[in-house]
Amino acid sequence: MDKDKARSIDAHAHWAPAGYVRMMAELGHPAATGPLNPLMTDLEKRIKWMDERGVQMHVLTLSGSMPWQWASQNEARRLARVVNDAAIEAHKAYPDRFIAGAALPMRSPTAALKELERVAGEPGMRAVHLPNSVEGHDYIFEPAYRPLLARCEELGYPLLFHPLDGVENHYGGKKRLAGPEFMYNTLGFPFDTATTAAKFILSGLLDKYPKLEIVLPHSGGCFPYIAGRIEHSIGKGAAKVELKHPFREYIRRFHYDTLAYYPETLRFMIDLVGADRVVIGTDNYAKMDVEQPNALVDQLNLPPADLERIRRGNAAKLLRL
Numbered sequence: 001m002d003k004d005k006a007r008s009i010d011a012h013a014h015w016a017p018a019g020y021v022r023m024m025a026e027l028g029h030p031a032a033t034g035p036l037n038p039l040m041t042d043l044e045k046r047i048k049w050m051d052e053r054g055v056q057m058h059v060l061t062l063s064g065s066m067p068w069q070w071a072s073q074n075e076a077r078r079l080a081r082v083v084n085d086a087a088i089e090a091h092k093a094y095p096d097r098f099i100a101g102a103a104l105p106m107r108s109p110t111a112a113l114k115e116l117e118r119v120a121g122e123p124g125m126r127a128v129h130l131p132n133s134v135e136g137h138d139y140i141f142e143p144a145y146r147p148l149l150a151r152c153e154e155l156g157y158p159l160l161f162h163p164l165d166g167v168e169n170h171y172g173g174k175k176r177l178a179g180p181e182f183m184y185n186t187l188g189f190p191f192d193t194a195t196t197a198a199k200f201i202l203s204g205l206l207d208k209y210p211k212l213e214i215v216l217p218h219s220g221g222c223f224p225y226i227a228g229r230i231e232h233s234i235g236k237g238a239a240k241v242e243l244k245h246p247f248r249e250y251i252r253r254f255h256y257d258t259l260a261y262y263p264e265t266l267r268f269m270i271d272l273v274g275a276d277r278v279v280i281g282t283d284n285y286a287k288m289d290v291e292q293p294n295a296l297v298d299q300l301n302l303p304p305a306d307l308e309r310i311r312r313g314n315a316a317k318l319l320r321l
């Protein structure tokens with residue numbers, strides 16, 4: 001299969017290395033919400049699975065169950081080290097199959113920066129993976145995190161954002177999206193991501209760090225759909241914001257993954273942001289993942305050059321492969 005198409009690079013894939021699973025269990029927390037898919041830990045099985053589906057490479061990151069909300073500072077530092085050391089080993093064992101986004105103990109800007117410096121430039125480390133918000137708090141916009149943003153820009157490490165599981169982190173508070181309907185995920189995650197995108201633009205941080213790259217998961221959440229509304233609020237003077245550049249240029253400052261589920265939605269997003277800003281993302285192997293990583297974009301009948309960009313070209317450039 002896929003002989004006529006480029007094998008893809010998945011910029012939104014999850015794993016749980018064995019040492020991390022062990023340490024999480026010792027701390028009394030499971031490494032995933034629900035049963036842990038064996039593909040989350042077993043790299044050999046994962047490669048077979050990837051080969052059967054036209055996937056060349058996974059950018060390994062923790063899932064939404066990452067521990068930063070509940071872990072103590074000491075635990076968070078140890079967990080991040082275990083995950084990152086395992087990622088470096090995974091890349092050394094399979095350099096053309098796995099790279100990683102660094103796990104950082106995000107609750108402390110100094111500890112996060114310290115762990116980033118420890119792994120910066122290590123084999124396979126090509127990005128930083130971090131939660132959109134913690135307990136409803138958009139920590140990344142605090143001045144204390146500016147040195148971390150500056151260092152990521154300097155290293156050329158894109159920020160791979162991901163919403164955080166856990167009742168304390170529900171978008172809109174503990175009650176509003178709680179319950180068996182799973183809306184904390186299906187509604188909360190997209191709003192969390194839209195909030196991150198809007199705040200990066202409206203705070204002026206994208207101007208302050210002009211080379212900083214940011215990947216928005218889940219096809220940008222609701223952001224692509226409401227971007228026009230945000231621009232209109234600025235034009236009307238309702239938002240007291242002055243931007244240096246046209247709003248649509250900021251939309252294109254982000255990369256967006258293909259995890260939109262509906263072909264119509266993915267087509268809309270590609271039309272809005274441009275085929276050069278889209279990368280494959282699958283959520284493999286978390287609860288909301290897909291069985292065929294490239295299927296949604298393949299069915300859009302895009303020009304071959306655009307399809308190649310989305311399957312791997314954009315990610316290869318972004319992650320400096």
Ligand SMILES: [Zn+2]
Pocket residue numbers: 012014063064162217283286
């Ligand atoms: Zn995910």
